[in-house]
Amino acid sequence: MTPLPVEVCDVGKRFDDTVALADVSIEVHPAELYGLVGPDGAGKTTLFRILTTLLVPDAGSASVLGLDVVRDLWAIRSRVGYMPGRFSLYGDLSVEENLRFFASVFGTTLEEGYDIIAPIYRQIEPFRDRRAGALSGGMKQKLALSCALVHRPDILFLDEPTTGVDAVSRREFWNLLDELKASGITIVVSTPYMDEATRCDRVALIQQGRVLAIDAPQAIGRLFPRPLYSVRAGRRAALIGALHEYEHTASAFPFGETVHFSDARASLPAATIEHDLRAFLATRGIDDARMASIPAGVEDAFMELMGETAGVA
Amino acid sequence: MAEADPTDADASTTGPVIAVQGLTRRFGDFTAVDAISFDVAAGEVFGFLGANGAGKTTAIKMLIGLLRPTEGDARVAGCDVRTDPEGVRRRIGYMSQRFSLYEDLTARENITLYGGIYGLKDAEIRARGDALLDELRLRDQADELVGALPLGWKQKLALSVALLHRPAVVFLDEPTGGVDPVTRRRFWELIYAAASRGTTVFVTTHYMDEAEYCDRISIMVDGRIAAMGTPAGLKESHGVPSLDELFVRLARGTGAA
Numbered sequence: 001m002t003p004l005p006v007e008v009c010d011v012g013k014r015f016d017d018t019v020a021l022a023d024v025s026i027e028v029h030p031a032e033l034y035g036l037v038g039p040d041g042a043g044k045t046t047l048f049r050i051l052t053t054l055l056v057p058d059a060g061s062a063s064v065l066g067l068d069v070v071r072d073l074w075a076i077r078s079r080v081g082y083m084p085g086r087f088s089l090y091g092d093l094s095v096e097e098n099l100r101f102f103a104s105v106f107g108t109t110l111e112e113g114y115d116i117i118a119p120i121y122r123q124i125e126p127f128r129d130r131r132a133g134a135l136s137g138g139m140k141q142k143l144a145l146s147c148a149l150v151h152r153p154d155i156l157f158l159d160e161p162t163t164g165v166d167a168v169s170r171r172e173f174w175n176l177l178d179e180l181k182a183s184g185i186t187i188v189v190s191t192p193y194m195d196e197a198t199r200c201d202r203v204a205l206i207q208q209g210r211v212l213a214i215d216a217p218q219a220i221g222r223l224f225p226r227p228l229y230s231v232r233a234g235r236r237a238a239l240i241g242a243l244h245e246y247e248h249t250a251s252a253f254p255f256g257e258t259v260h261f262s263d264a265r266a267s268l269p270a271a272t273i274e275h276d277l278r279a280f281l282a283t284r285g286i287d288d289a290r291m292a293s294i295p296a297g298v299e300d301a302f303m304e305l306m307g308e309t310a311g312v313a
Numbered sequence: 314m315a316e317a318d319p320t321d322a323d324a325s326t327t328g329p330v331i332a333v334q335g336l337t338r339r340f341g342d343f344t345a346v347d348a349i350s351f352d353v354a355a356g357e358v359f360g361f362l363g364a365n366g367a368g369k370t371t372a373i374k375m376l377i378g379l380l381r382p383t384e385g386d387a388r389v390a391g392c393d394v395r396t397d398p399e400g401v402r403r404r405i406g407y408m409s410q411r412f413s414l415y416e417d418l419t420a421r422e423n424i425t426l427y428g429g430i431y432g433l434k435d436a437e438i439r440a441r442g443d444a445l446l447d448e449l450r451l452r453d454q455a456d457e458l459v460g461a462l463p464l465g466w467k468q469k470l471a472l473s474v475a476l477l478h479r480p481a482v483v484f485l486d487e488p489t490g491g492v493d494p495v496t497r498r499r500f501w502e503l504i505y506a507a508a509s510r511g512t513t514v515f516v517t518t519h520y521m522d523e524a525e526y527c528d529r530i531s532i533m534v535d536g537r538i539a540a541m542g543t544p545a546g547l548k549e550s551h552g553v554p555s556l557d558e559l560f561v562r563l564a565r566g567t568g569a570a
Contacts, residue, residue: 039465040464040492042493138365163491166363166365169365236526237505253498302494303495306493306494
């Protein structure tokens, strides 16, 4: 039986008094694009460091490609590609020098790895003589991905590759990951952007070192326990304020131009919920509110699950 | 923070708080900001969007008096950024994700430090600091090192500190990067609260849902303002369902890497 690309079982890690990971268990399937979704401090980087053999877990066990992260660290290191969250390239080396350096570390050459990195590298190849430190954010990101790929790893670990990157470059980066995935490589990627969860086959939602949920992104929304409505009104700030005061509000969070609202009396028909809500809002001078039933998304579910486990301040 | 008094610095309540006309900055033969013009009114939440490298940071540096324009004019809180950058800096607040508070000082020490830098009297610093710690429910953590606070609290504290001297304008540069979705929304409630007290908010973000929370937004592409208006108005005039779509369309139109 082929081992799973990643198996993590009850892993715990603390740094002094801080619990970075607590009882984390995940399984990543072959050729899967797997997302670790959560804010800063969730434990994503710690998990990546354990999987790439840079940190030893305090509790539990983890294997990558069937190899134990503690016992078999050298075997793992040659078979994984890792793109850390912080800029990991040599700023004083040129684009091409960086690639040749990373290839040589793994005992290979740029030429041998060229075909695998070509779809990404071709976009920055015109700048191959430029110092990596002088590249734009989007180009640095593509070079870092090329460097993580040049030795043909069996699995890629990408730690927040899109953080701080604008919406256009983010979208293009995910398109690149789709292409890579099509070539059969397993990819584990972390992100603080909830909207990026939908680009993954499956995601683990992580908050304060704990896994809140694991599922396909389309299924995560179903973990939201009540019917969800989007409410809009001309004066949005007043609407949000009023919803916070409404006695039946179970949750109310702004989402772009609307507010996502759920009623604590979840079993009531939508018509009753809307009638009561409109009557209440009218007492607050809001008479143009419109309500529509919507499916809950990853971000809705994340906030709900976060509240349950963390008791949000 | 809870009282509804006007900002100290905003003596000139008439006219825009930020008035920008033909503002340009060149570095050698590269034009980073190319003759941009816009006004921002008192109490407005203005979203300043653009792809990486579009010129946002250069424009902001000129508006906060850290970089001299090559051409054009900008008045911020009644002061000319060219002739009175000191005046600008006294009348604004600034907060970014990367630079904000001193991690090895406590919350209260940060408040005292920044209050002093902005020329507040000791009694004012104490009173406003206490009110701020209460409002953020940070009283019990007031004497802990800021470095030990969760990121979301740090950011809320950083915003409050940037507002401590009641500036006419506060500049927020990607203030919510990396925080969890609940904290991100709480943070926007603080932004609304500041705006409702008359503070003008000038904010950059990579989250397109946050762009929707702004009264007006501008989208910079290659040093110019490619679109400006209310979120609803921009979607309608460009015939797009979301700001995300508009952003991608405008930014990709130039083939930026």
